[in-house]
Amino acid sequence: MRKQKQLIFIILISTIFVGIMIFDFLKTDQYFSETENKILEQRPEITLDTLFDGSFTRSYETYIAEQFIKREEWITLKTITEKLLQKKESNGVYFIADGSFIEKNKKDDFDEKKMELKINALVKETKELSEIISGKVSLMFVPGAAGIWKEKIPLFSDEVDQIEIIEKIEAYISDSIHMIRVDKILEQHKEEEIYYKTDHHWTTLGAFYGYQSYLETQGLNKVSLEEYQITLVSTDFLGTLHSKVNIPVTADEIVKIEPNEKENVSIEYVYENRLSDSFYEESHLATKDQYSYFLDGNHPLIKITTVGEGKKDSILIIKNSYANCLIPFLSKNYKNIHVIDPRYYRSNISEYAKMEQIEDVLYLFDVINYF
Amino acid sequence: MKNFILFIGSLIFYAWGEPIYVTLMLFSTVSDFLHGKKIEHNLLLGKKRNARIWLISSITINILVLGFFKYSDFLITIINNSTNSTIPLLNLALPIGISFYTFQTMSYTIDVYKKEVKAQNKIIDFGMFVTMFPQLIAGPIVKYKTIAPQIEERNSNIDHICDGMKRFLIGLSKKVLLANQIGLLWEEIQVLSNPSVLSSWMGVIAFGLQLYFDFSGYSDMAIGLGHIFGFTIPENFNYPYMAKSVTEFWRKWHISLSSWFKEYLYIPLGGNKGGAIKQYRNIVIVWLITGLWHGASWNFILWGMWFAIFLFIEKWLGERIEIIPRFLRHLYTLFVVFTSWAIFSITELSQVIEVLKNMFLCNGALLYNTEDFYRISNYWFLFLLLIIGSTNYPKKLVVFFEKKIPSIVYCGIEYVIFIAMLLITIAYIIGSSYNPFLYFIF
Numbered sequence: 001m002r003k004q005k006q007l008i009f010i011i012l013i014s015t016i017f018v019g020i021m022i023f024d025f026l027k028t029d030q031y032f033s034e035t036e037n038k039i040l041e042q043r044p045e046i047t048l049d050t051l052f053d054g055s056f057t058r059s060y061e062t063y064i065a066e067q068f069i070k071r072e073e074w075i076t077l078k079t080i081t082e083k084l085l086q087k088k089e090s091n092g093v094y095f096i097a098d099g100s101f102i103e104k105n106k107k108d109d110f111d112e113k114k115m116e117l118k119i120n121a122l123v124k125e126t127k128e129l130s131e132i133i134s135g136k137v138s139l140m141f142v143p144g145a146a147g148i149w150k151e152k153i154p155l156f157s158d159e160v161d162q163i164e165i166i167e168k169i170e171a172y173i174s175d176s177i178h179m180i181r182v183d184k185i186l187e188q189h190k191e192e193e194i195y196y197k198t199d200h201h202w203t204t205l206g207a208f209y210g211y212q213s214y215l216e217t218q219g220l221n222k223v224s225l226e227e228y229q230i231t232l233v234s235t236d237f238l239g240t241l242h243s244k245v246n247i248p249v250t251a252d253e254i255v256k257i258e259p260n261e262k263e264n265v266s267i268e269y270v271y272e273n274r275l276s277d278s279f280y281e282e283s284h285l286a287t288k289d290q291y292s293y294f295l296d297g298n299h300p301l302i303k304i305t306t307v308g309e310g311k312k313d314s315i316l317i318i319k320n321s322y323a324n325c326l327i328p329f330l331s332k333n334y335k336n337i338h339v340i341d342p343r344y345y346r347s348n349i350s351e352y353a354k355m356e357q358i359e360d361v362l363y364l365f366d367v368i369n370y371f
Numbered sequence: 372m373k374n375f376i377l378f379i380g381s382l383i384f385y386a387w388g389e390p391i392y393v394t395l396m397l398f399s400t401v402s403d404f405l406h407g408k409k410i411e412h413n414l415l416l417g418k419k420r421n422a423r424i425w426l427i428s429s430i431t432i433n434i435l436v437l438g439f440f441k442y443s444d445f446l447i448t449i450i451n452n453s454t455n456s457t458i459p460l461l462n463l464a465l466p467i468g469i470s471f472y473t474f475q476t477m478s479y480t481i482d483v484y485k486k487e488v489k490a491q492n493k494i495i496d497f498g499m500f501v502t503m504f505p506q507l508i509a510g511p512i513v514k515y516k517t518i519a520p521q522i523e524e525r526n527s528n529i530d531h532i533c534d535g536m537k538r539f540l541i542g543l544s545k546k547v548l549l550a551n552q553i554g555l556l557w558e559e560i561q562v563l564s565n566p567s568v569l570s571s572w573m574g575v576i577a578f579g580l581q582l583y584f585d586f587s588g589y590s591d592m593a594i595g596l597g598h599i600f601g602f603t604i605p606e607n608f609n610y611p612y613m614a615k616s617v618t619e620f621w622r623k624w625h626i627s628l629s630s631w632f633k634e635y636l637y638i639p640l641g642g643n644k645g646g647a648i649k650q651y652r653n654i655v656i657v658w659l660i661t662g663l664w665h666g667a668s669w670n671f672i673l674w675g676m677w678f679a680i681f682l683f684i685e686k687w688l689g690e691r692i693e694i695i696p697r698f699l700r701h702l703y704t705l706f707v708v709f710t711s712w713a714i715f716s717i718t719e720l721s722q723v724i725e726v727l728k729n730m731f732l733c734n735g736a737l738l739y740n741t742e743d744f745y746r747i748s749n750y751w752f753l754f755l756l757l758i759i760g761s762t763n764y765p766k767k768l769v770v771f772f773e774k775k776i777p778s779i780v781y782c783g784i785e786y787v788i789f790i791a792m793l794l795i796t797i798a799y800i801i802g803s804s805y806n807p808f809l810y811f812i813f
Contacts, residue, residue: 003529005782006529006530006532006533007529007533008786009533009536009537009786009789010529010532010533010536012786012790013536013540013789013790013793016790016793016794020797057387057388057390065800065801065803068801071801074797074798074801074802075798075801075802077794077795077798078795078798078799078801078802081548081795081798081799085552085752085753085756086748086749086751086752087749087752088745088748088749089749108563154745154748155744155745155748156741156742156744156745156748157745158741158742158745
């Protein structure tokens with residue numbers, strides 16, 4: 001009896017070991033992981049050099065870990081264990097009581113000195129632009145979910161205060177530049193779904209409020225949500241925060257918010273040499289990265305032309321992905337919208353503004369990823 | 372044949388991590404194998420003096436090898452600092468496990484000289500002893516005489532394999548699920564620029580727990596693997612954090628090292644014979660070297676001396692220490708040991724002093740801050756598990772249940788727990804490389 005039980009144990013454990021090894025060996029390697037959004041390590045080639053300097057064995061270990069069979073399910077098991085261990089966060093993501101996620105941004109990751117350098121550069125850049133253009137330069141720094149939904153994140157957390165950062169930027173920039181305090185309007189609407197539950201972006205609704213605060217500071221005609229039509233475009237969006245922890249969660253919905261009277265637009269993806277007549281790219285809704293539905297994700301330079309009367313001439317938006325779901329609203333106010341993503345656009349932005357005779361400029365970033 | 376396969380397997384295992392230094396290990400093996408034979412040969416001929424020369428040669432070679440790789444930069448720094456010279460550092464990478472295997476081979480030649488064992492005649496068998504992969508990297512330090520009979524003959528039956536697997540899984544989980552996880556807290560606290568008093572203590576406690584679960588986890592894995600192959604490797608830890616004196620702590624912590632030093636250094640120096648002064652001198656020498664064994668820098672020397680002080684005091688107190696209530700003795704031991712970890716954890720002496728000042732309220736740091744509460748809210752459960760896990764209560768509980776519930780039910784529960792442990796461990800190993808690259812979609 002004792003022997004039999006021991007034998008069962010040995011067989012069980014060996015089966016798990018050998019089984020995983022066999023399956024892992026037989027499966028085909030993946031090149032790209034959609035959940036992680038990165039190219040995975042491939043089977044390293046063995047040469048005398050790599051063998052002797054130890055780099056072969058190191059890459060081989062990464063290769064095994066990254067190509068491990070059912071990798072994402074193992075991550076799920078890890079996150080569940082962390083939750084059982086009463087952890088409040090895993091892999092840079094807070095677990096929220098209602099089952100949703102909020103991105104964690106540790107205070108210590110925001111170095112005062114680096115931040116000041118960045119702000120000084122911004123001050124210089126905006127001043128230069130404001131001398132070139134005929135209209136105004138505005139800045140919109142959008143706090144991430146942890147900045148607005150403060151009471152949702154775990155008690156005592158060492159989360160950075162994003163509003164403080166916004167106030168710091170405001171204190172530095174000159175008076176001729178508009179600081180759009182989008183955090184104030186978001187604060188008023190904090191009970192609504194202004195951020196995704198599984199992604200680090202704001203929702204289209206959040207962006208709509210951002211648009212409202214832009215209009216207000218520019219003295220443009222106010223709009224209300226009644227003048228818009230809300231269309232549900234996806235009910236199964238699992239964003240970047242979900243990818244990091246990979247545990248079951250209610251999926252997010254993606255909506256588009258369009259004016260009741262639709263406008264005709266023409267969108268030119270300049271570097272890609274491609275034209276489109278819609279702000280929205282349906283094809284992305286079938287992939288993991290559904291947020292790319294808005295303006296086809298990130299591009300170095302996009303030119304948008306709209307028709308219709310009574311609009312200002314042009315705006316240049318210098319932005320990151322937070323802007324993608326806000327830009328469509330601006331078609332009501334500008335004939336020409338130029339969109340530059342400075343992480344990919346390598347030419348001189350002032351030159352561009354001069355050449356295109358830009359009227360207004362809007363900087364639109366989320367606080368966290370700008371720094 | 373079994374030994375040959377184990378020998379080759381161990382070499383491949385070592386070469387996986389150290390493709391170059393595997394030759395150094397082979398050199399040690401051949402050198403001490405030959406020395407062992409020479410010593411025995413001379414002893415048989417009655418040439419005690421020659422045998423002694425060969426023994427000294429063997430010890431010298433071992434210490435030179437260890438000294439060259441581990442201590443030359445430390446020595447150069449000392450020379451540079453004291454004579455204002457600028458001898459360049461060698462920046463040698465320390466070969467994995469060198470401190471362990473040189474001590475193992477030294478124990479062999481010494482024991483041959485003391486006629487406690489016969490010299491090994493087969494180089495393969497001796498090589499297998501030196502390179503035996505389960506304990507090659509992190510101990511226990513197995514003395515040749517302990518394992519000599521098993522090299523000749525051992526049998527591995529279902530009992531051994533089953534127990535070995537269990538032991539291995541326990542060790543693996545201790546390392547991956549407990550040590551590595553509390554290590555994250557230590558890493559986090561270590562880089563704080565202005566830690567509070569509470570953070571410093573939390574950091575040191577986290578480090579001490581990490582060290583115990585990491586090291587004893589490795590030992591468990593070694594003992595378990597050894598079991599699977601039919602070896603009985605001696606225990607290396609015996610619930611050290613339950614000790615009620617520093618002396619007792621060192622009988623329960625890294626047992627194979629402290630017994631090595633006792634047998635091959637403390638006793639040859641005269642031990643406790645020859646009066647109190649001599650004994651104190653011997654304690655200082657042993658702890659100086661024990662400190663240095665752990666690493667080539669001043670903090671380890673300080674760490675060794677810290678223990679020497681308390682061992683002195685306890686020697687002087689003798690049995691009088693038992694007047695103190697058990698609870699207080701336990702608290703005192705933990706205090707001494709965990710304070711020692713503060714010295715042990717940082718190689719830069721000036722930083723050690725900073726940390727100690729912080730822990731003992733000497734530099735006006737805040738007592739606590741809100742981040743500490745957050746750390747506690749994240750780690751309290753793990754702390755609880757680790758504290759319970761460093762006592763023998765879980766073991767007692769298991770024994771209790773084994774008796775109380777029907778064996779088939781017990782067995783079922785046990786297997787489920789072991790399988791869960793294995794799967795969660797794999798998940799954590801895989802997870803440590805899981806970092807979604809998300810920057811590209813911002």
